[in-house]
Amino acid sequence: MTEPLLVVEDLHVDYPVKGWRRKPFKALNGVSLDILPGECVGLVGESGSGKTTLGRAVLGLAPVTGGSIRFKGAEIGTLSRRERRRLSEEIQVVFQDPYSSLNPSLTIEQSLTEPLRVKKVSAADASRRVRTLLDQVGLPSNAAGRLPREFSGGQRQRIAIARALALSPQLIVCDEPVSALDLSTQARVLDLFKDIQEATGVAYLFVSHDLAVVRHLSHRVAVMYHGEIVEYGPGDKVTSDPEHPYTQRLLLAAPVPDPALQEQRRADRRRLLDAQNEMALQSGAL
Numbered sequence: 001m002t003e004p005l006l007v008v009e010d011l012h013v014d015y016p017v018k019g020w021r022r023k024p025f026k027a028l029n030g031v032s033l034d035i036l037p038g039e040c041v042g043l044v045g046e047s048g049s050g051k052t053t054l055g056r057a058v059l060g061l062a063p064v065t066g067g068s069i070r071f072k073g074a075e076i077g078t079l080s081r082r083e084r085r086r087l088s089e090e091i092q093v094v095f096q097d098p099y100s101s102l103n104p105s106l107t108i109e110q111s112l113t114e115p116l117r118v119k120k121v122s123a124a125d126a127s128r129r130v131r132t133l134l135d136q137v138g139l140p141s142n143a144a145g146r147l148p149r150e151f152s153g154g155q156r157q158r159i160a161i162a163r164a165l166a167l168s169p170q171l172i173v174c175d176e177p178v179s180a181l182d183l184s185t186q187a188r189v190l191d192l193f194k195d196i197q198e199a200t201g202v203a204y205l206f207v208s209h210d211l212a213v214v215r216h217l218s219h220r221v222a223v224m225y226h227g228e229i230v231e232y233g234p235g236d237k238v239t240s241d242p243e244h245p246y247t248q249r250l251l252l253a254a255p256v257p258d259p260a261l262q263e264q265r266r267a268d269r270r271r272l273l274d275a276q277n278e279m280a281l282q283s284g285a286l
């Protein structure tokens with residue numbers, strides 16, 4: 001059996017809350033999931049459910065108060081400084097906003113070679129690597145000498161992806177990486193994520209509030225609600241035949257382009273509401 005790349009177990013993250021005697025806010029409340037090598041795990045849930053916090057915890061950036069996160073079997077909370085540096089090469093991140101994730105005053109070549117510095121590669125090798133990375137994300141090699149402002153949002157996100165790939169990571173935390181893009185650009189960038197995964201075998205923790213986006217890419221999907229994972233299973237199953245009522249609501253709220261499917265959704269939504277009303281009536285709540 002394949003060993004998981006990442007194992008999150010009973011994770012708790014509490015944010016301090018200002019004010020006298022106020023209890024910390026529990027952003028994650030006993031979250032567990034695992035990611036296999038080369039797998040894409042989609043993380044969905046409404047705003048504030050804790051998706052970004054989980055991604056940040058995996059990157060070592062959230063105030064973990066309990067539980068464990070193991071990467072390739074090693075507990076990340078107890079790594080030495082050297083091991084941590086190595087970990088920061090193996091786990092990379094792509095953020096939502098391609099406008100702020102690139103330094104505006106650096107050329108694309110400078111942005112892409114920055115992470116390579118830890119490897120102490122020669123200038124010639126770095127330059128070759130930049131061309132390979134640009135090619136991998138579908139940009140021409142003459143992009144190297146230009147500045148981020150000369151590119152569209154989708155192109156900038158491609159550059160951010162190239163930067164994340166520079167050190168050949170094993171896991172990329174993708175935090176709403178297509179939410180700031182228009183629909184057709186979204187589709188192209190999602191295809192790029194898929195192609196890169198097929199070509200390199202990198203794993204993704206793919207955070208999105210949009211079920212349609214994670215459905216496109218994810219082998220498994222985890223659904224978060226109020227700091228907990230309420231459903232975790234195969235992508236097809238969770239996004240088409242969910243078990244948890246919260247996922248069912250999320251699914252019914254997701255926009256669908258196909259009119260026949262829209263009609264079916266409306267009927268499903270009516271049935272779900274009827275069933276909920278029936279249950280409420282029976283329990284005496286109505």
Ligand SMILES: Nc1ncnc2c1ncn2[C@@H]1O[C@H](COP(=O)(O)OP(=O)(O)OP(=O)(O)O)[C@@H](O)[C@H]1O
Pocket residue numbers: 015016025027045046047048049050051052053054209
């Ligand atoms: N640094 C912080 N200090 C205090 N509370 C925080 C902090 N970061 C996040 N929170 C709170 O933790 C909860 C989870 O936030 P998080 O950003 O993880 O949710 P999310 O599901 O990613 O939401 P969104 O889709 O809006 O980004 C929210 O209620 C948020 O207000």
